[in-house]
Amino acid sequence: MEDCVYTTITGAAGNAAYSFIPLLAQANPFEKPMYLSLLGSKGTVEKLEAIKMEIEDCCFNSIRGVYVTDDPDKAFGNSHWIIMMASIAKPKTVLERSYLLKQNVLIFREHAISLNKYARQDAKIIVVSNPTNTLAMVCRKFAPNIKTENITCMNRIEHNRAVGKILRAFPNAHLDLNKLTLWGNHSESVGTDVSRIELPSLYDINTFKKDLIEFVRFRGQNVLRARGEPSCLSAAKAVLDQIQTLLRPSKYGEWTTLGVESKGYYSFPKNLFCSLPVQVKENSQFEIIKDLTIPKELEGLFQTSIQELINERHLVEEVLNNSE
Structure with missing residues (x-):
């Protein structure tokens, strides 16, 4: 069987993920073929399917397959790397960090619980959503099966x-x-x-x-x-x-x-x-x-x-x- 890297991207229907996916596929930092698991919020599957079509049409040599879902319990299995970009809808103006945190902490609790159940214990997790440092703490709290050293945030x-x-x-x-x-x-x-x-x-x-x-x-x-x-x-x-x-x-x-x-x-x-x-x-x-x-x-x-x-x-x- 081909040696592949499985990568999950949460918040995959958002603008940050849309910018990140082609950079990842083109650079292929793992120097191995990749399978992508794209997790979106409820109701975004159609948009995720469109992103999957675009990835396929880009003909990236590094991408072997793309899976899309809005169910966290189905997104993290087998993944070696998990890029956590899920967030509330991005603000058009400057918002208080406390507002952003109050909304995103519940998203991260849900995702971290699923991570703890289904992700590989050696998975590497990068928290991108804001406030990134504190959301990494939330991830650690609700995913104790993942080594703390495998969780970093995007400073x-x-x-x-x-x-x-x-x-x-x-x-x-x-x-x-x-x-x-x-x-x-x-x-x-x-x-x-x-x-x-x-x-x-x-x-x-x-x-x-x-x-x-x-x-x-x-x-x-x-x-x-x-x-x-x-x-x-x-x-x-x-x-x-x-x-x-x-x-x-x-x-x-x-x-x-x-x-x-x-x-x-x-x-x-x-x-x-x-x-x-x-x-x-x-x-x-x-x-x-x-x-x-x-x-x-x-x-x-x-x-x-x-x-x-x-x-x-x-x-x-x-x-x-x-x-x-």
Whole structure:
């Protein structure tokens, strides 16, 4: 039998998935044929069938088959990778995170319960929906059969935004960005740390660093205001990059940024997911880089991230208690 990778995409009828699927199929980061399982919300099967037709018409060499369903209990069996993009209808304007969380936590509880019953215990899960860090916590809570180390959340988009800004600022420089670090929550409290990167001399490098921090913090909201929709293409590319990062062990002395369970490091309470520096190991496992010093200019944002995630955890508990 052909050695294939089974990949489930939730929220598959949405714009983010529509942007992600062709990137995944074209890049084929697994370097093996793929079967896709597309999970949508109730009433989206016809739309999913249309997406399946388009995938077939693209003639991707990597895709061996596509299965569509609106039943979570039928979506996760055999999947090696699960990309969780399910969300309420995307807002046209900036919404409070609390509103988004209240709606999405119930979706994620349902999906995580199905994951726990039917998914492979070694499945790799990437949570994309927002608030991504706290929804990863919900997934972990209701899918205890999945190893915590196999659940990551999509803080990669901030990492990519920082990389893009740096490369545009220094287009002719040969830069080693393998120690770029993003700290905290996927929110306006995220902190971009270039303290271990050797940047070319500028007339005012400190001003550039401050501008970079502010750029990454507000980039998502600026896209939403300008486009009337949340980031989709850049989010899709970030998911692909996160898969590729997890598939390639880090070189000695290098690290990257992932949204992972904190395990209590860097003052983050246990069981919270946050953006931290990690070294990727074999089989898509990783180790948190310990004992780094957080730059003073990021300490305020760092503490804000911690409090945000604690508050979101309390809100999750409230929503779950009220839904019983």
